[in-house]
Amino acid sequence: MKDEPVSMSRNDRDMPVPRGVGLTRREELGVSSWDLAVLAATVVIAVAVPLEVVRGPLEERWLQIVSLVASLLFAADILNRFSRPVVVGGRPVTERAVVQRRYLRRWFVIDLLAAIPFDLIATVPGIAGTGAASVLRVFALLRVLRVARMLVLQREWRVRTSFNPAVLRLAFFAFWISMVAHWIACGWIALDGPASGHPELSPYQQSLYWAITTLTTVGYGDITPFGRSQVAYAMTVMALGAAMYGYIIGNVASLIANLDVMRSRHLGRMETMNHFMRDRRVPRELQARVRDYFNYAWESRMGQQSEILADLPESLHIEIALHLNRNILRKVPLFERASETFLRELVLYLEPRVAMPGETIVRRGEMGRRIFFINRGRVEVLSPDESVTVATLSEGSFFGEMALLSSEPRSNTVRALDYCDLYVLGREEFDKVLEAFPEFAAEVRRVADRRRSESEPRS
Numbered sequence: 001m002k003d004e005p006v007s008m009s010r011n012d013r014d015m016p017v018p019r020g021v022g023l024t025r026r027e028e029l030g031v032s033s034w035d036l037a038v039l040a041a042t043v044v045i046a047v048a049v050p051l052e053v054v055r056g057p058l059e060e061r062w063l064q065i066v067s068l069v070a071s072l073l074f075a076a077d078i079l080n081r082f083s084r085p086v087v088v089g090g091r092p093v094t095e096r097a098v099v100q101r102r103y104l105r106r107w108f109v110i111d112l113l114a115a116i117p118f119d120l121i122a123t124v125p126g127i128a129g130t131g132a133a134s135v136l137r138v139f140a141l142l143r144v145l146r147v148a149r150m151l152v153l154q155r156e157w158r159v160r161t162s163f164n165p166a167v168l169r170l171a172f173f174a175f176w177i178s179m180v181a182h183w184i185a186c187g188w189i190a191l192d193g194p195a196s197g198h199p200e201l202s203p204y205q206q207s208l209y210w211a212i213t214t215l216t217t218v219g220y221g222d223i224t225p226f227g228r229s230q231v232a233y234a235m236t237v238m239a240l241g242a243a244m245y246g247y248i249i250g251n252v253a254s255l256i257a258n259l260d261v262m263r264s265r266h267l268g269r270m271e272t273m274n275h276f277m278r279d280r281r282v283p284r285e286l287q288a289r290v291r292d293y294f295n296y297a298w299e300s301r302m303g304q305q306s307e308i309l310a311d312l313p314e315s316l317h318i319e320i321a322l323h324l325n326r327n328i329l330r331k332v333p334l335f336e337r338a339s340e341t342f343l344r345e346l347v348l349y350l351e352p353r354v355a356m357p358g359e360t361i362v363r364r365g366e367m368g369r370r371i372f373f374i375n376r377g378r379v380e381v382l383s384p385d386e387s388v389t390v391a392t393l394s395e396g397s398f399f400g401e402m403a404l405l406s407s408e409p410r411s412n413t414v415r416a417l418d419y420c421d422l423y424v425l426g427r428e429e430f431d432k433v434l435e436a437f438p439e440f441a442a443e444v445r446r447v448a449d450r451r452r453s454e455s456e457p458r459s
């Protein structure tokens with residue numbers, strides 16, 4: 001078999017191949033427990049190593065253990081990565097040669113550097129205290145690079161998981177800001193920055209405080225830079241802070257506005273509609289009804305389905321529609337004994353629609369173009385002179401079938417008694433369904449005949 005091209009496209013992933021059916025949250029994230037452990041070690045190293053580099057050799061025993069365990073995990077992860085399947089261009093690739101070549105070209109060097117415990121080696125008797133130990137400690141900073149894997153995860157999770165993308169972005173945003181503040185604080189310690197400032201705080205606390213006040217462009221000035229290197233460092237952090245501030249202002253506002261995308265869409269539509277109605281001097285009472293309609297459609301989650309699902313291929317569209325319309329499929333006795341094939345055909349055509357109390361849904365004498373199924377609420381069928389209620393129909397019933405079957409005008413006016421959630425089937429789709437499923441057609445005809453005889457004036 002021909003080798004897969006080793007592409008570097010943005011869609012390439014280093015993730016386990018997804019299992020597809022019955023995804024748990026973890027599978028959806030594409031990370032195993034092993035990955036999570038390695039990831040945690042990566043973050044710990046990214047925090048601990050810069051700190052120990054600026055504070056001097058590793059003295060605390062537990063830090064040495066953490067560093068060693070992380071190294072072992074990273075080493076085992078390298079071996080693991082040489083054999084585990086990856087996703088390239090959306091397709092899983094299991095061929096070892098491809099997987100290995102791809103890994104060697106991309107992450108191997110960074111992973112290897114992270115796996116070498118430079119900081120620990122610097123504490124080995126014979127090396128500790130020599131110039132080599134200082135060099136090794138600086139090399140240990142290379143271990144931090146592995147945290148760049150978080151960037152890949154961030155990109156992946158945004159498109160592959162059901163987490164709210166805005167929440168995810170905010171969470172990663174907070175993570176990176178904390179990381180950067182920590183690294184900047186470490187740099188400040190290295191430059192002896194904490195010498196001026198608050199003696200009651202530990203050097204790290206002072207540095208972190210300085211890093212955050214400078215990054216956020218607050219800069220109280222209670223800790224000030226002395227000497228060339230500190231001033232240069234402070235200027236760089238200020239510039240970085242200004243850039244970050246701009247980024248935050250630019251992004252966080254839109255992120256927060258988009259926390260609930262559907263809601264902001266709804267509000268946007270309401271605003272446009274309100275503006276339009278005011279502009280065209282629509283009577284206030286009618287305006288209020290329009291707003292009621294929009295609000296109810298939003299709250300009952302009955303709107304916007306078709307426009308969102310339009311981009312999906314038919315098979316997925318059917319799956320989602322089956323899920324969304326399961327209520328109505330369960331409620332309408334007509335569908336109870338229907339076959340899976342019938343339901344799959346039907347859900348594609350059903351369109352949700354809401355009706356407000358008192359709204360005339362079907363008017364006597366009009367040409368019929370739709371049949372309605374009631375998911376929630378009640379409607380009344382009025383007598384020809386609209387003075388008497390002939391019948392009240394509720395959840396699970398349908399109406400509007402007579403005009404479609406006989407091609408005659410609507411026999412009666414039908415009016416909503418409550419807020420109604422309806423599903424509508426257009427004439428063409430109704431005819432298609434009747435043709436394909438004679439049992440359904442017979443049942444609808446039977447109901448229509450019964451209703452006609454009930455409505456006919458008795459002599």
Ligand code: CMP
Nearest residue numbers: 391399400401402403410411412451454
């Ligand atoms: P259609 O004639 O298309 O429009 C009015 C609808 O009211 C009609 O189809 C039936 O679905 C419904 N309808 C008419 N008479 C009755 C009745 N007696 N009981 C229940 N529903 C009816």
